[in-house]
Amino acid sequence: MLAFAVLGGIFAARPAVAGPTLDKIKQAGSFSCGVQTGLAGFAQPDSQGVYAGFNVDICKALSAAIFGDPGKVKYVPLTAQQRFTALQSGEVDILSNNTTWTLQRDTELGLNFAPVVFFDGQGFLVAKKLGVKSAKELNGATVCVSPGTTTELNLADYFRANKMEYKPVVIEKLDEVVSAFFAGRCDVYTTDSSGLAAVRLGRASNPDDYVILPERISKEPLAPAVRQGDEQWHDIVDWVIYALMQAEESGITKDNVDDMLKSDDPNIKRILGVTPGMGKDLGLDDKWVYNEIKMVGNYGEIFDRNIGAGSPLKLERGLNAQWTKGGLIYAMPIR
Amino acid sequence: MTSEEVSLSLTPPRPAPWRDPKIRGIVYQVVFVVAVVGTVAFLIHNMLDNISRQNIATGFGFLHKEAAFGIGESLIAYSPADTYGRAFLVGLTNTLYVAALGIVLATVLGTVMGLARLSSNWLVAKLAQVYVETFRNIPLLLQLFFWWGLLNSTAPPPRQAWQILPDVFVCNRGVEFPVPVASPAYYWVALAFVVGLVLSIVLRRAAKQRQMATGQQFPTGWATLGLVVGLPVVAFLVAGAPLALDVPVLKGFNFSGGEAISPEFAALLLGLVIYTGTFIAEIVRAGILAVSWGQSEAAMALGLRSGLRMRLVVLPQALRVIIPPLTSQYLSLTKNSSLAVAIGFPDLVSIANTTMNQTGQAVEGILMIMAVYLFISLAISLAMNLYNRAVALVER
Numbered sequence: 238m239l240a241f242a243v244l245g246g247i248f249a250a251r252p253a254v255a256g257p258t259l260d261k262i263k264q265a266g267s268f269s270c271g272v273q274t275g276l277a278g279f280a281q282p283d284s285q286g287v288y289a290g291f292n293v294d295i296c297k298a299l300s301a302a303i304f305g306d307p308g309k310v311k312y313v314p315l316t317a318q319q320r321f322t323a324l325q326s327g328e329v330d331i332l333s334n335n336t337t338w339t340l341q342r343d344t345e346l347g348l349n350f351a352p353v354v355f356f357d358g359q360g361f362l363v364a365k366k367l368g369v370k371s372a373k374e375l376n377g378a379t380v381c382v383s384p385g386t387t388t389e390l391n392l393a394d395y396f397r398a399n400k401m402e403y404k405p406v407v408i409e410k411l412d413e414v415v416s417a418f419f420a421g422r423c424d425v426y427t428t429d430s431s432g433l434a435a436v437r438l439g440r441a442s443n444p445d446d447y448v449i450l451p452e453r454i455s456k457e458p459l460a461p462a463v464r465q466g467d468e469q470w471h472d473i474v475d476w477v478i479y480a481l482m483q484a485e486e487s488g489i490t491k492d493n494v495d496d497m498l499k500s501d502d503p504n505i506k507r508i509l510g511v512t513p514g515m516g517k518d519l520g521l522d523d524k525w526v527y528n529e530i531k532m533v534g535n536y537g538e539i540f541d542r543n544i545g546a547g548s549p550l551k552l553e554r555g556l557n558a559q560w561t562k563g564g565l566i567y568a569m570p571i572r
Numbered sequence: 573m574t575s576e577e578v579s580l581s582l583t584p585p586r587p588a589p590w591r592d593p594k595i596r597g598i599v600y601q602v603v604f605v606v607a608v609v610g611t612v613a614f615l616i617h618n619m620l621d622n623i624s625r626q627n628i629a630t631g632f633g634f635l636h637k638e639a640a641f642g643i644g645e646s647l648i649a650y651s652p653a654d655t656y657g658r659a660f661l662v663g664l665t666n667t668l669y670v671a672a673l674g675i676v677l678a679t680v681l682g683t684v685m686g687l688a689r690l691s692s693n694w695l696v697a698k699l700a701q702v703y704v705e706t707f708r709n710i711p712l713l714l715q716l717f718f719w720w721g722l723l724n725s726t727a728p729p730p731r732q733a734w735q736i737l738p739d740v741f742v743c744n745r746g747v748e749f750p751v752p753v754a755s756p757a758y759y760w761v762a763l764a765f766v767v768g769l770v771l772s773i774v775l776r777r778a779a780k781q782r783q784m785a786t787g788q789q790f791p792t793g794w795a796t797l798g799l800v801v802g803l804p805v806v807a808f809l810v811a812g813a814p815l816a817l818d819v820p821v822l823k824g825f826n827f828s829g830g831e832a833i834s835p836e837f838a839a840l841l842l843g844l845v846i847y848t849g850t851f852i853a854e855i856v857r858a859g860i861l862a863v864s865w866g867q868s869e870a871a872m873a874l875g876l877r878s879g880l881r882m883r884l885v886v887l888p889q890a891l892r893v894i895i896p897p898l899t900s901q902y903l904s905l906t907k908n909s910s911l912a913v914a915i916g917f918p919d920l921v922s923i924a925n926t927t928m929n930q931t932g933q934a935v936e937g938i939l940m941i942m943a944v945y946l947f948i949s950l951a952i953s954l955a956m957n958l959y960n961r962a963v964a965l966v967e968r
Contacts, residue, residue: 318929325626325932346932347626367825377824379745384641384922385929393642393652404826405642406836407926408916417916420724421744422835424825465627 258330258463258470259303259520267309270296271329274314274411276432277439278544278552279335288312291543292333294533295354295461295478299331301532302477302525316409318385321346324464331474332462335429337387342462351461351474352482354536356556356565358453359391360430362437365448367424372452376401381414381423383407388428391455415440429457434550473519480526482568483508484535486559491534494527508571515571526571536566619935634931635660641926643918645834656927663923664944670837670919671906671948674844678905679898681845682852689857700853708850713911715847720839720915727835730826739819741827746834748820748827757811764807768799775799836917840909848905852898859894860886891963899956903949910945920944 262268272280272292280290297307313329320336323329325347335357336342338350363369372395382389384407396403406423408414415436418426426436430449437444461478463471484490487505489497497505506512509530510523517523533539537559541547545554558564589595623630635657642652646662647669688700707715724744728734733743741748752758772795779790820830863886871885912919921941928937 318925321929321932322934325628325934341930342932344627345629347623347628375825377826377828379826384926389641389926390930393640396642397652403642405644406916407644407918407922409913409922409925413914413916417724420721421729422724466625 258467259473262303262330266304267311268300268303268330269311269313269328270299271313271315271320271323271332271334272296273334274316276335276411277435278548278550279431279435280312280314280333281439282314289543291355291539292335292461294539294543295333295481296331298481298529298533298539299474299477301529302480302521303473305522305524305528307529307532316411317383318409321348324348324462327464330463330470335432335459336462337429338458338460338462339387347465348462349465349471351463351471352478352568353458353460353565354478355431355459357429357431357457357459359388359427359455359457360433360453361450362418362426362433362447363424363450364421365446369450372450372454373399373401375403375425377403378424379404379406379422380425380427381406381408381418382427383411383414384409386428387455387457392427395454429459431544431550431552434552435544438549469520473521476519476571477525477529479568480508480529480571481533481536481539482559482566483571484526484530485537485566486561486568489530489535491530491538494530498527504572623935628932630933630936632936634927634933634936637931639927639930641930643923644916645837645918656931659923659927660920660940663918663920666918667906667909667912667920667944668948670840670844670912670917671909674841674848674905674909675902677841677845678848678852678901681849682901683856685849685853686856686860689853690860704850704853707846708854712843712847712908713914716839716843716911716915719842720835723835723839730822733822733827739817739830741820743827744835745826746832746838748830748832750817750819750830753814753816753818755811755814755816757808757814760807760811761804764803765800768801768803771803772796772799834917836912836915839915840912840917840919843911844905844908847908848901851901855894855897855901859890862893863889888963892960895956895960895963899953899960902952902956906948906952907945 258268270293272288272290275281276290278290280288280292282288293312296310296312300309301307303309313323315323315329315332315334320332320334321342324332331351332348335355336350338353342348343350361372361375363375369375375396380392380403382392382405389405389407392403392405403425406414406417408417415426417423419440419442426433428436430453433449437447437449441447461474463474487502487508489505489508494509498509498511500506500509500511503512507515509527510516510525513523515523516525519525522528534542540554540557544550544552554562554564556565558566560567586592636655638652639654639656639659640652641659643650643659643662645666647665648662650658650662685700685703688696689704691697691700727742727744730741730743730745733741733748735741739750772792775790775795776792779792783789818829818831820827820832867885867889868881871881876884909919910921913922913925916922924937924941928934931937
């Protein structure tokens with residue numbers, strides 16, 4: 238199935254025009270956004286099948302900036318293995334699914350990464366009753382992991398570096414691999430620590446029976462990705478995300494954005510399109526930032542609502558706080 | 573004049589070129605070939621164009637790069653420091669292993685069930701029928717999930733493993749069992765087995781010749797058993813009968829030592845064997861029913877004993893019906909083994925998928941998968957066709 242999707246997509250003819258993605262999606266009236274098959278807080282369909290979560294809101298903001306409507310997105314659930322071919326073959330226009338930015342993906346896979354939206358690190362989830370306190374004690378463990386991820390590679394690296402043995406159980410569907418872990422097939426489940434928190438809370442019958450070990454064995458800068466060969470589309474995605482971050486830094490929120498239109502701050506006037514020009518340069522409406530903040534909210538609001546203090550996951554801002562507050566979230570200047 | 577006119581009317585007049593069947597045929601073939609070649613060329617051109625525009629890497633150079641991912645079970649030595657090529661080989665051996673074992677077991681199960689359906693015992697026949705009708709009509713993928721879920725959820729964790737035999741444990745990590753510690757004695761045993769096999773073939777030839785010449789029979793069955801089983805046993809005893817076992821012991825999280833059958837492998841093998849067995853049962857039943865009762869009666873009239881009757885009269889004719897569809901079943905079993913990817917057994921497809929995703933070289937990966945399955949399938953077909961030719965009735 239995947240094979241046919243891959244070959245079908247790669248064989249298909251595509252017009253070789255500069256910046257075709259924006260033209261294509263404006264004509265279609267919507268774009269497709271590749272998300273996870275279901276990870277609490279990041280991207281999960283509700284009982285009506287409507288996707289919600291941190292990664293979903295990134296695509297909503299993009300939709301609001303382009304169409305002035307956050308709902309013009311078609312969400313395509315993708316497994317870790319399907320995601321790159323889906324993007325390469327044009328089945329989706331953007332991946333917003335906790336993909337780690339690596340050199341090899343940036344080059345060999347032909348991807349372009351947008352700014353990092355979540356700084357994460359890989360961790361280990363184990364049952365409390367095993368009595369494990371540190372990842373260094375995991376010698377001989379059976380480890381559940383998703384295939385085709387950086388996680389799978391970091392896992393091998395970590396055990397090699399520490400001269401420990403392990404047995405991987407590799408299952409493609411996130412749902413199946415998580416079920417296998419909770420059924421006791423594996424001693425350990427490993428993925429980004431935000432994902433571990435989501436799985437522990439969302440899937441364990443009693444979350445208190447499981448602990449996330451303190452070690453973070455890798456850097457996982459999670460960023461949306463687009464295809465190479467369309468610089469305009471890459472720029473739009475970049476700046477839509479920077480605008481979300483800049484809005485938080487400048488104190489523009491969903492609730493006060495209308496008041497902010499009357500602000501005297503030249504920076505805010507430029508961002509919100511009161512002083513025109515920024516949107517036009519991107520090929521968008523000058524109201525692009527106003528629309529995304531009004532309809533979706535700024536970066537901090539998106540974080541809190543889905544995965545932060547205002548959500549069941551209650552993840553700390555940590556590295557994902559604004560640079561002004563000791564974090565790594567740093568928007569390039571919008572001017 | 574008249575004779576010339578007659579001969580003219582006998583050879584049909586040459587039709588216009590667009591009506592000439594010969595010319596038409598050639599034109600159609602040329603158009604067809606151009607269409608096929610053109611379409612393929614168009615697709616390949618597009619593919620190369622898209623790949624180069626998106627800066628995706630191409631070529632098979634990735635096979636020499638370090639794979640850097642772990643594989644759960646492997647018949648050959650493998651570590652994450654090995655290459656993608658080696659990882660691919662691990663997947664290939666895993667696929668061949670499960671397929672070969674599956675083919676043997678499915679044939680045994682299918683033959684038993686096929687004969688059981690023909691049994692005069694009502695209960696046996698009905699049970700076989702229920703087996704066939706149930707498992708034949710449930711999608712294989714669901715069956716795999718069922719067996720895998722069953723093995724995962726019913727078996728206890730390793731620390732509470734069930735000990736079913738001395739040193740044999742069942743837990744949700746699989747079945748752990750002891751294996752003999754490697755010793756040179758086992759090479760002698762293997763050698764003795766091969767020698768026994770060769771000797772028994774020679775013996776059978778000689779016995780047949782003697783029977784042809786003198787009519788006297790020789791008990792080849794017992795002699796073969798003695799050679800094939802007896803010789804290795806003698807070799808084992810002579811080599812000092814090393815009985816040391818590598819026993820599974822609970823150490824830390826899991827058992828170490830011995831060998832293990834993982835739940836993934838067990839579920840895959842069980843699913844493939846039980847599913848394919850239903851089809852083979854029906855093929856065997858059909859084959860035997862295809863030989864008319866008159867053949868058996870004729871054999872009885874010649875005074876053949878029941879074993880010889882089956883071997884010399886019924887089976888050769890039944891096999892002629894059985895072998896061709898059986899080949900298809902072997903092929904589908906092999907190809908169905910690629911469903912392993914759903915339950916996490918590291919078969920060829922699973923490892924190729926991971927490789928494709930880590931390297932981004934989907935086209936190369938899929939070409940390799942297709943080439944391998946094509947090769948395996950052709951090999952099975954060839955072997956079965958040779959066997960078919962050997963057992964086919966020689967018609968005069």
